[in-house]
Amino acid sequence: MSTPARRRLMRDFKRLQEDPPTGVSGAPTDNNIMIWNAVIFGPHDTPFEDGTFKLTIEFTEEYPNKPPTVRFVSKVFHPNVYADGGICLDILQNRWSPTYDVSAILTSIQSLLSDPNPNSPANSTAAQLYKENRREYEKRVKACVEQSFID
Amino acid sequence: MDESENSMDKQIDDNDGTKPEKMFTLKKWNAVAMWSWDVECDICAICRVQVMDACLRCQAENKRDVMGRQDCVVVWGECNHSFHHCCMSLWVKQNNRCPLCQQEWSIQRMGK
Ligand SMILES: [Zn+2]
Ligand SMILES: [Zn+2]
Numbered sequence: 049m050s051t052p053a054r055r056r057l058m059r060d061f062k063r064l065q066e067d068p069p070t071g072v073s074g075a076p077t078d079n080n081i082m083i084w085n086a087v088i089f090g091p092h093d094t095p096f097e098d099g100t101f102k103l104t105i106e107f108t109e110e111y112p113n114k115p116p117t118v119r120f121v122s123k124v125f126h127p128n129v130y131a132d133g134g135i136c137l138d139i140l141q142n143r144w145s146p147t148y149d150v151s152a153i154l155t156s157i158q159s160l161l162s163d164p165n166p167n168s169p170a171n172s173t174a175a176q177l178y179k180e181n182r183r184e185y186e187k188r189v190k191a192c193v194e195q196s197f198i199d
Numbered sequence: 200m201d202e203s204e205n206s207m208d209k210q211i212d213d214n215d216g217t218k219p220e221k222m223f224t225l226k227k228w229n230a231v232a233m234w235s236w237d238v239e240c241d242i243c244a245i246c247r248v249q250v251m252d253a254c255l256r257c258q259a260e261n262k263r264d265v266m267g268r269q270d271c272v273v274v275w276g277e278c279n280h281s282f283h284h285c286c287m288s289l290w291v292k293q294n295n296r297c298p299l300c301q302q303e304w305s306i307q308r309m310g311k
């Protein structure tokens with residue numbers, strides 16, 4: 049029952065409660081420590097400011113040797129977020145390290161919101177607007193910020 | 200204190216003179232200083248348990264040796280980062296790099 053992955057996730061949760069990073073929060077679902085719900089608050093001084101973006105994180109028994117699957121539940125208009133909420137972020141794929149924990153994952157996603165990487169786009173419209181029409185990009189982002197209140 | 204232990208090992212390994220070796224060791228000390236927080240606390244960054252205690256996997260399986268002690272050793276890389284041998288051997292199967300500094304992983308020593 050209490051596998052190494054589950055024990056590690058318990059430690060991640062303890063660390064998240066004792067030393068909470070600003071602007072993110074997360075907790076395991078009631079009946080399954082392998083599935084977490086998390087919220088990232090849009091970073092200040094970015095068009096995402098004031099948004100509350102919900103995510104799910106799914107771990108396997110291979111955690112922390114394998115990264116979890118992280119997905120936005122809230123709609124996020126961002127160059128590195130797919131239409132289904134999947135996130136294109138190197139540390140969740142080929143640059144994963146077993147030293148990362150939930151707190152590190154959530155803060156990395158939060159900084160991705162502030163600093164998109166338009167060169168590896170998951171949403172080509174968002175990437176193009178980000179590069180060529182920042183006003184329109186910000187308008188589209190603000191629309192999801194408003195949507196995130198209702199979700 | 201960890202650092203001086205390492206350099207002593209080095210000197211025993213290479214008996215011939217300490218001059219060129221010393222410069223090399225000093226360079227390494229800089230790298231250790233950058234990660235001093237991890238080194239001082241001696242926490243295995245993979246499972247987040249102190250390296251002197253058994254790793255999470257051994258705790259879960261409650262592995263013990265004949266003396267009834269938990270038998271889970273520490274491994275130090277050439278980069279001076281330390282982990283539980285159990286934790287590191289699972290990771291290097293996927294990626295033979297130190298998870299903290301991304302240098303190629305090679306074992307400097309093992310023990311308690
Ligand atoms: Zn460990
Ligand atoms: Zn062990």
Ligand SMILES: [Zn+2]
Binds near residue numbers: 276279298299302
């Ligand atoms: Zn290292």
